[in-house]
Structure formats: structure tokens, C-alpha cells
Amino acid sequence: MRLDNSIRSVYFVKRLSTVGGVMTITCRILAALTVLLPYQAFAQSGTLIGSITDAVSGGALPGATVAVRGTAVGTATDLEGEFWLRGVPGGDQTISISYVGYGRVDTLIQIPPGGSVRLNIGLRSAVVRGKEVVVTALLEGQQKAINQQLSSNTIVNVVSA
Numbered sequence: 001m002r003l004d005n006s007i008r009s010v011y012f013v014k015r016l017s018t019v020g021g022v023m024t025i026t027c028r029i030l031a032a033l034t035v036l037l038p039y040q041a042f043a044q045s046g047t048l049i050g051s052i053t054d055a056v057s058g059g060a061l062p063g064a065t066v067a068v069r070g071t072a073v074g075t076a077t078d079l080e081g082e083f084w085l086r087g088v089p090g091g092d093q094t095i096s097i098s099y100v101g102y103g104r105v106d107t108l109i110q111i112p113p114g115g116s117v118r119l120n121i122g123l124r125s126a127v128v129r130g131k132e133v134v135v136t137a138l139l140e141g142q143q144k145a146i147n148q149q150l151s152s153n154t155i156v157n158v159v160s161a
Contacts, residue, residue, distance in 0.1 A: 046111040048085040048119055052077050052097055055122030061099045064123070069094040069106070090114075097121050101128075 060081030
């Protein structure tokens with residue numbers, strides 16, 4: 001009986017080490033893929049570097065939005081109007097640049113996989129036309145008098161010519 005249990009234990013340990021060996025190989029493969037796949041994806045993307053300025057004055061536009069159309073890749077310019085955008089998909093990309101009070105610019109550029117491209121854009125101010133806005137104000141005393149007239153049954157407002 002004791003010998004039978006020993007044989008079973010040896011068999012179990014041998015089987016466990018075989019399964020462990022497969023697990024070890026699987027873990028090593030997964031670890032290698034985890035390390036290598038981001039580099040593969042990075043190799044297919046490029047970097048976009050540049051600055052956004054006012055086309056007339058040449059002044060920097062801090063906080064301008066720079067985005068790759070059709071993707072979630074984008075950034076905002078720093079205080080000097082400069083930007084650095086990593087992870088831009090390689091190939092032809094439409095870059096959209098916008099800033100409050102300025103017209104949006106869309107430009108098509110070629111991003112080399114693993115490389116970088118410089119893009120300097122000058123934006124022109126744009127007039128935004130809105131509807132007419134009417135602002136009405138009452139002094140505190142006038143408002144109190146009007147509310148008193150509206151709530152009273154005996155006060156009558158008469159206008160004569």
C-alpha cells in the first residue's frame with residue numbers, strides 16, 4: 001500500500017513538472033510578445049513636431065489643438081506654441097489644427113514609419129457671427145415697484161397722452 005502511494009506521488013510530480021514546463025514556455029512566449037509588440041506598433045508610427053502661430057503677428061498660440069483626423073491621437077501646444085505628437089500612424093494623415101477665435105486648418109502630410117516630420121502652421125483669426133443679444137436690466141427699486149404693482153389689485157398704472 002505504501003509503495004503504491006509512492007508510485008502515485010512520483011507520477012503526480014512528473015506530470016506536474018511536465019505541465020509546469022508547458023506553463024513556463026507559455027509564460028515566456030507571452031512575456032516576449034508583451035515586450036516586443038509595443039515596439040512593433042511604435043515602429044509603424046511616427047512623430048509630428050512643430051509650432052502653431054498667429055499668421056499675421058507671428059505670435060505663439062498656446063493651447064492650440066493638434067489632432068490626427070480619424071484617430072484618438074492629439075495634443076495641445078505649450079506656452080511657446082510648440083507641440084510634440086508621438087504615436088502618429090505612418091502614411092498619409094490629415095492633421096487638424098484649431099484655436100479659439102481662429103479658423104481651423106486641415107493639412108495632409110506623409111508620416112514616415114519610425115521617423116518624424118516638422119509642421120509649422122500659421123492660423124488666421126476668424127470672425128464668429130452670432131444672433132443679436134438683448135440685455136435688459138432694472139434697478140432694485142424699480143423691480144420692487146413693478147412687483148408691487150403686479151401683486152396689488154388696487155394699484156392702477158395709467159398712461160396719458
